[in-house]
Amino acid sequence: MVTSDRQLTRLRGPLPAWVLGLVPSVFLAVFFGWPLLTILSRGIGGHGLELLGRSYVWRIVRFTFTQAVISTALTLALGLPGAFVLHRYAFRGRRLLLAMVTVPFVLPTVVVGLAFRALLPQAWVGTLGAIVLAHAFFNYAVVVRVVGGLWAHLDPGYEQVARTLGASPWQAFRSVTWPLLRPAVAAATALVFLFTFTSFGVVLVLGGPSTTTLEVEIYRRTAQLLDLSGAAVLAVLQLVCLALVLFVSARLQARAAVAQSLRPDANETLVRPVTFRQRLLVAATLAVITVLLAAPLAALVLASVRVRDGFGLAWWRALWSVDAGTTRASAPLDSLRVSLQYAVVTTVLSVVVGGLAACAIAYARRSGRLLDVAVTLPLGTSAVTIGFGMLLAFARPPFDLRGSWFLVPIAQSLVAIPLVLRSVLPVLRSIDPRLRAVASTLGAPPVRAWATVDLPHLARALGVGAGFACAVSLGEFGATAFLARSDAPTLPVQIVRLLSRPGETPYGAAMALATLLMVLTTVVVLAVARFDRGGAR
Amino acid sequence: MTTGLTVDDVSLSYDGRLLLDRVHLDVAPDEVVCLLGPSGSGKSSLLQIIAGLLTPDSGTARWDGADLVDLPPHRRGIGLVFQDALLFPHLDVAGNVGYGLRFGDLSPAVRRARVSDLLELVDLAGYHERTVATLSGGEAQRVALARALAPRPRLLLLDEPFGALDRELRDRLAVDVRALLHRLGTPAVHVTHDLVEAELVGDRVVRLSELLRGGLGPV
Numbered sequence: 001m002v003t004s005d006r007q008l009t010r011l012r013g014p015l016p017a018w019v020l021g022l023v024p025s026v027f028l029a030v031f032f033g034w035p036l037l038t039i040l041s042r043g044i045g046g047h048g049l050e051l052l053g054r055s056y057v058w059r060i061v062r063f064t065f066t067q068a069v070i071s072t073a074l075t076l077a078l079g080l081p082g083a084f085v086l087h088r089y090a091f092r093g094r095r096l097l098l099a100m101v102t103v104p105f106v107l108p109t110v111v112v113g114l115a116f117r118a119l120l121p122q123a124w125v126g127t128l129g130a131i132v133l134a135h136a137f138f139n140y141a142v143v144v145r146v147v148g149g150l151w152a153h154l155d156p157g158y159e160q161v162a163r164t165l166g167a168s169p170w171q172a173f174r175s176v177t178w179p180l181l182r183p184a185v186a187a188a189t190a191l192v193f194l195f196t197f198t199s200f201g202v203v204l205v206l207g208g209p210s211t212t213t214l215e216v217e218i219y220r221r222t223a224q225l226l227d228l229s230g231a232a233v234l235a236v237l238q239l240v241c242l243a244l245v246l247f248v249s250a251r252l253q254a255r256a257a258v259a260q261s262l263r264p265d266a267n268e269t270l271v272r273p274v275t276f277r278q279r280l281l282v283a284a285t286l287a288v289i290t291v292l293l294a295a296p297l298a299a300l301v302l303a304s305v306r307v308r309d310g311f312g313l314a315w316w317r318a319l320w321s322v323d324a325g326t327t328r329a330s331a332p333l334d335s336l337r338v339s340l341q342y343a344v345v346t347t348v349l350s351v352v353v354g355g356l357a358a359c360a361i362a363y364a365r366r367s368g369r370l371l372d373v374a375v376t377l378p379l380g381t382s383a384v385t386i387g388f389g390m391l392l393a394f395a396r397p398p399f400d401l402r403g404s405w406f407l408v409p410i411a412q413s414l415v416a417i418p419l420v421l422r423s424v425l426p427v428l429r430s431i432d433p434r435l436r437a438v439a440s441t442l443g444a445p446p447v448r449a450w451a452t453v454d455l456p457h458l459a460r461a462l463g464v465g466a467g468f469a470c471a472v473s474l475g476e477f478g479a480t481a482f483l484a485r486s487d488a489p490t491l492p493v494q495i496v497r498l499l500s501r502p503g504e505t506p507y508g509a510a511m512a513l514a515t516l517l518m519v520l521t522t523v524v525v526l527a528v529a530r531f532d533r534g535g536a537r
Numbered sequence: 538m539t540t541g542l543t544v545d546d547v548s549l550s551y552d553g554r555l556l557l558d559r560v561h562l563d564v565a566p567d568e569v570v571c572l573l574g575p576s577g578s579g580k581s582s583l584l585q586i587i588a589g590l591l592t593p594d595s596g597t598a599r600w601d602g603a604d605l606v607d608l609p610p611h612r613r614g615i616g617l618v619f620q621d622a623l624l625f626p627h628l629d630v631a632g633n634v635g636y637g638l639r640f641g642d643l644s645p646a647v648r649r650a651r652v653s654d655l656l657e658l659v660d661l662a663g664y665h666e667r668t669v670a671t672l673s674g675g676e677a678q679r680v681a682l683a684r685a686l687a688p689r690p691r692l693l694l695l696d697e698p699f700g701a702l703d704r705e706l707r708d709r710l711a712v713d714v715r716a717l718l719h720r721l722g723t724p725a726v727h728v729t730h731d732l733v734e735a736e737l738v739g740d741r742v743v744r745l746s747e748l749l750r751g752g753l754g755p756v
Contacts, residue, residue: 157623160590163610164617165637166688171611175639179627258627 013363014450021360021371024353024417028374031410035389036381042229042392043236051230052237057217061237064197064213067128071135071196072189078136078288079143079188085285087148089278090270097289098144099529104293105141106525107518108475110492112138113205114499114514115296118303126208134202137292139192146191150184156269182256190249197245198238198382200478201492205499214238215384219481222388232392235385246380297518304512308504315508319516324509326497327487332509335494336516339474342490345409346416346473351466353413354420355458361421362428375421378414383478386411391482405488411479416472420465427461428454460531467528471521491517539601541566541724542587542692547596549582556582559596560748562726564692569718569725571739573732578745580728584694587726588617600691611640616690620697622681624669630656630680631665637688655683658717675706682714686721693718693725699734711737 013020043049051057086098104112116134117125124130158180162172200215207216214234221231273282307314318324319333326332357375361368378386390411394401401407431454439449477492484493491513498510544562548555556579564570574580585591587598589610598605605613616637624633631652638648656662659679672680678698685693695714699707715738718725727738735742 155623157619157621158625160585160588160610161617161619161623161625161684162636163590164588164613164615164690165684166611166614166640167636168609168611168640171640175636176625176627180625182627 013359014446017360017364017368020356021364021368024357024360024375025371027353028377028414031390032378032386032414035386035393038393039232039235039239039385039389043232043234047229049233051233057234057237060212060214060217061241063211064215064241067131067135067203067211067213068193068197070128071132071139072192074132074136075139075143075192075196076185076189078292079140080147080185081281082140082285082288083144083148083151085282086144087152088269088271089273089282091273091282097286101144101289101293102141103522103525104137104297105139106471106475107138107521108477108492109138109199109201110205110477110495111300111475111514111518111521112296113202114495114511115300115518116202116206117499118511119296119299125206126211128211130206131199131203131211133292134206134296135192135196135199137296138199138202139195140293142191142195143188146188147181147184150181152269154180154269180258183253183258186249186253186256190245190253193245193249194242194380197242198384198478200382200384200481201496204496214241215382215478218384218388222391222482228392231388235388238385239381242381300511300518301515304508304515307508315505315512318505318509319512324498324505326489326494326501326506329487332494332498332513335489335491335513338488339491342409342412343470343473345406346412347466347469349409349413350416350420350469350472351462354417354465354469355424355462357417358421358424358428362425372421372425376418379418383411383415383476384482386414387479387482390479405485407483408480408490409473411483412473412476413469415476415479416469419468419472420462423465423468424458424461427458431457464528464532467524467531471524471528474517474521474524491520539566541568541601542726543597543599543602544583544587545597545599547583547586547593547598549579549586549591549593551582557586557593558749560745562743562748564724564726566724567722569715569727569738569740571735571742572726572728572745573735573742574728574730574745576730580730580745581696583745584617584696584726584728587692588615588694589613590617614688614691615694616685616688616692617694618678618681618685618696618698620700622674622677624672624677624680624684626669628669629665630661630667630669630672633669633680634683634687636684641688651687655687658686659683660713674702675710678702678710682717686717686723690723693723695725695727697729698727700729707731707734708737714738 082101086094086101107115112134116130116137120130120133154177158176159172162176163169167175197213198215199213200219203211203213203216204219207213212220214237218231218234218238221227221234273279304315305311305313320331322329322331324332325334354375357371361372361375364371390407394404394407436449436453439453440446444452475492476490477496480490481493481496484490489497495510495513495517498506498513501507540563542562542564544560547557547560549557560583562570562572562583572580572583582591586593587605589605589608600613624630625636628636631649634655635648635652638651643651652665653662656664659682661676661679661683664676664680669677669680682698698714699710702710711734714727727735729735729738732742
């Protein structure tokens, strides 16, 4: 950013920052802060506290940590070589592969769970192995993107210097490359751990009685046992564990931080794989991507068309049948309409609130940090906590909103707003404030100047944010599971309901619906990616 | 017999262009050679071939008559200083200078002493714990030089080491480097596109173009 003239270069809003920040702040306070407080008061004050004396609760806590640690370790073990190969070797299809790798991460968790149900033998369902594999599938892209992004820009000169100073290839990696990568590895580890620790949809679909995590238990207590106090205690326990995880990861990341000069052009660092070992590494990565990433999705599609004696569209046809539905008056496919309606509302809400928050943060300078943290907080807690908290807070007077359709898009927006913020804020900050100064010297009043100078720059970022919000809404399950009306389930909720029914028709219909949701989400995300790239040019 | 470095008939193409065409270069064991040539003429590539970081399409590099081709860079005992100092950002100054001493069997005390000696040699005594981000351009380049000299290479390659510095500093460092190399008796190939710098540093100045086609010069 330009820093020559403080007065002029300071980013100023067309309206005072506090006015812009008012709507996001109130939104967050009412729909995130208040529910969180309700959970806390219910959890600490209620009779559910006796749960903490039961050994099975601690078994669940232990399992939650264990599966997160193992999932993270496996994801790193597979993802680090992937990050290296996809960002340091030049070979045909590299870009396509990079795009493909990202697909699983944006898929709804329920779809991921069903894909692995379709892929793995029945005996695997309910095992730690199934959960860990699905988590690796889901988070592979996090490691490849975060670590690979840094690796691509790492000056190969560092390693070359080390070689001329007597370090073997392995020693050079250990003593130079690894320490320089450590910040990215720490960040990726923290993210993957966080995602797997709070993973809900995957564990609900693939877990069993002995493989239950805190999130799933909170849901089970709420939905099946109607033990809200017990669920609140577990939600508080979950928040404490999460705070601990975030604290430790922040410490580790601060320790790993290194100031270094990076190559701006990542393509400079690409080399062709020439030796046998290099080619082997590339081939192994391709194999991992095919087996781990493509196989489950292929299995899902296959399961949706495999009927008793070969292949057919019976399960797809069942999507139109009211008899196959999980509600009295609607067919499974009606969820598509429900999901799309919610997606529209969530998208509009997220773009408006997220956009206002971005402006307030950008123009408020220091005090904006607080709003930034507050907006990001829902991502760091968990969708289950959001949904459960809203259920607790708005299910009794003075706010008895039970059965109100708009709780769902509000909860989904809480998850989507941070993504809108992250796509808009950098663009907003990069706009040269002098442009608007020019506009005002030409006679434009403040709001007009903003609308004619800044807003056009933001259009693309807002579009990308809208796309993300739409994708989030379509796939959101953690919060929606608590809030969706029983006669109007969204696609993910419908899929899980079908899955819990006996018989092969609901199972097949669940696979078909999951395939539909997979295609829908992928189309939205690819559209966003196209849109985004168009802006880079 | 010590004949030093012999580069014989080395050719290299890059992106379908013949960058180095049958290059021949001799460097005596006590000699500092300055290699002069415009940018993009393949000087850096030649150094990387000598250091073992780049494999030529054909030709050999020998030291005292023994072929270097099959030796990986870390076994060649040839140091290289790049144009940007490329100090390891996760290590302090002492960690950078001592980096090349890790791979021998020197005791920690000997290593520490060697690091101090070298820092003194490049006029940076007491800089041990400075973080590399706080160094000026000239200081960083001197640390890079000390780092390259620490494992006592049998040959030092300098790839436009002062290219990023201003004129005055450049000339001063050039004189310093020449004195240093002579004091240590380390042979060197110093690559530059600056004739003044070349004459300040080198015992002998050669143009890359004179080395092409087995010493016949350009077509």
